[in-house]
Amino acid sequence: MTFLIGIVGKPSAGKSTFLNAACLTNAKVSELPFTTIEPNKGVAYIKTKCVCQDLKVDDNPKNSYCVNGDRFIPINVLDVAGLVPDAHKGKGLGNQFLNDLIRADALIHIIDISGSLDKTGKRIKMGENDPYDDILFLEKEINLWFKQILEREDWDKFVKSYARENKKFIEELYKRLSGIKVNRKQIIQALKNSSLEELSPSLWSDKDLLNFSKILREKSKPIIVVANKIDRENGMENFNRLKNNYTEKIIPCSALAEYFLRTYHQEKKIEYIPGSDSFRILDNEGFNQNELEGLKNIKEKIINHFSETGVQAALNFTVFSTLNQICVYPISDINKFSDNKGNILPDAFLVKKGTLLRNFVRDKIHTDLANHFIFGIDARTKRRLGENYELKHNDIIRIVTAK
Template sequence: MLIGIVGKPSSGKSTFLNAACRTAAKVGAYPFTTIEPNPGTAYVRVDCICQEFEVECNAKNSICREGVRLIPVDMLDVAGLVPDAHKGRGRGNKFLDDLRRADAFIHVVDASGSLDAEGRDVEPGSWDPKQDVEFLEREISMWLVQILQRDWRRLSRRAETEKMSISTLLGEKLSGLQILETTIKEALRDAQLQTDKPTEWTDEELEVFVQKLRHRAKPMVIAANKIDRAQADHYFESLNQLTDETVIPCSAAGELALRNLSEKGIISYQPGANQFEILQLEKLGEAERNQLQRLQTEILDKYGSTGVQQVLNTVVFEILQLIPVYPVEDANKLSDHDGNILPDVYLVPKGTTARQLAYKIHTDLGDTFIHALDARTKKRLADNYELQANDVIRIVAAGATH
């Protein structure tokens, strides 16, 4: 799974990546600090089922820390987008091709209104960030339009002359963008387009279709960043009212500071928490003490967290609607064949069946699937059983078990 971090220059994308992934991507108070994309691995956090089963995990594909399972998700921070990037302005929009595989985007917005459209400093509060939301969604749509337009004529003619479904042809064309034919069909319905006459679609109609497709295929959460600065709470409220996207108040810089101090052992802090504990007060200078005090009262007390972890969990569990499931090979010991307890957790879309899980683990396991077993009840589950969050599943297959 891949989550893309997008937004205008200097909104705090690389700071968000560094806070979430403990990377060292270059950060700078000037536009286009990032040119080449920065990859990272963040973790979403769920209560691990080891507590319920009263066992100690030997987590392999994830981390279990004091009953909290940290599940890795890949992230990619890219260059800043500016209005009319699709016409080549700024760094253009070609770099978004690195985000073809992205399942969702985090739009990092400067909620303090201190940067213009190009990411240059302006009087704090003088730039209304709602413009950033509008232009960014348009630029992402235009990126998709340009991908489609490359051979739209040939594709639409072929659909009509060969009497092929336009959704099937679009599905083939867009498979590299992780877009399924079912999603395309839904977007065509949303756009109310005549699917038997694609050659007659106007450019505007194609754009409407792409907007609907973007909304479904590349869903977005808005991180109202720099919430620690003046004016930001006001703009956060108005952003929240303006758009149907989820908007989460966020201080990437605050999270970064807390994680840095926590890693040095100076404070104790769990990402996502609404408080921290100072362990080594003597190691903090007066400025740092004041900064921590402000972080507590102006961010954690006010918003409940720095927002970074909440943005990640919202993308994975609310927007993408993924659920954690634990495959095991021994349903009694809850282990793999080496005896590791609850080694793996998979994030799968709601509605995933037992057989689909088998395919995710290994193609052979899917092909030779016989039935699955619920480790809690020891009941057999059919191939079309829809997995539930926190299921512990053994897959029984011909020749191989898991």
């Protein structure tokens, strides 16, 4: 099972452009707001230094791919319609379409950092909109969406039944929310962080419910802010202002630049690895003067400044920093680092930091195998690893089973 990342934001911020750049899809893009109505799906890849270089082996990846020592691991991405203020009351396309995102593990919020779109995605004078307002409004709408899912039509009736039994209440909340990928631990933590642990749910005020929804949303669907259109006038200035005054966690990006680079690479006109700090023109004749000028601008104004276009950085940040994942390579032959068919380093798995070997076997390899699981072997050191061993980033592990 892989991750699902949802792309959200107001109309025309560049969500579909981001998806197309990340996944080489052909989702419709236009200047007009509400271009996307039905969601667009794609497969993107997060990028990590592959262990093949360390080990000096040529690998044959199966569940991922490797280019020049960089391992690319697939994740699913979903781009949805634009969200406008008061969507939860039915404005714009309302927020019903957000239900497409209920299985998402995290949300990437694409904002127009140049500030040239009003709240509904209509063109206005550059700089007239403050992108910081966009960050606040979207979080608010998403939190309200969570609240609506939580309370449904029958909150009062629902809480009355569990007024005195905290354990039962948690279990029923879990049932109510498991469809939106919320787990028990997150519910318990959210109750604690909102100081509602001790208060009977029938006494919660509307504000309590909103606060609880907000904390639960932060835990189960964290939002990563991506400052898109950094290539436009005002982009850089706004980005620095937001980063210095409001939030460290904001990623500069030009989805359009990445889209051009990926497309030219696919057409074999340039050599480019997603997320890298350079590209090489293979065929000067293949470009007109405008396109060459565009490439020069991408190099000078974006890549030289930020070391990449930001699309790969956003995906990597989401998976490695926000979702706290590490990468592990299971193999069968500890000398060749291969599976039993001779494929070297065939699989790269993403697992949460802190995962124990036992749980890795159960969740990622095979549930049945976990019943027979005895121990693991670290392929680098050839040391034996117990079932309570905590996995480390870039571990290469043989699982030894009784069968």
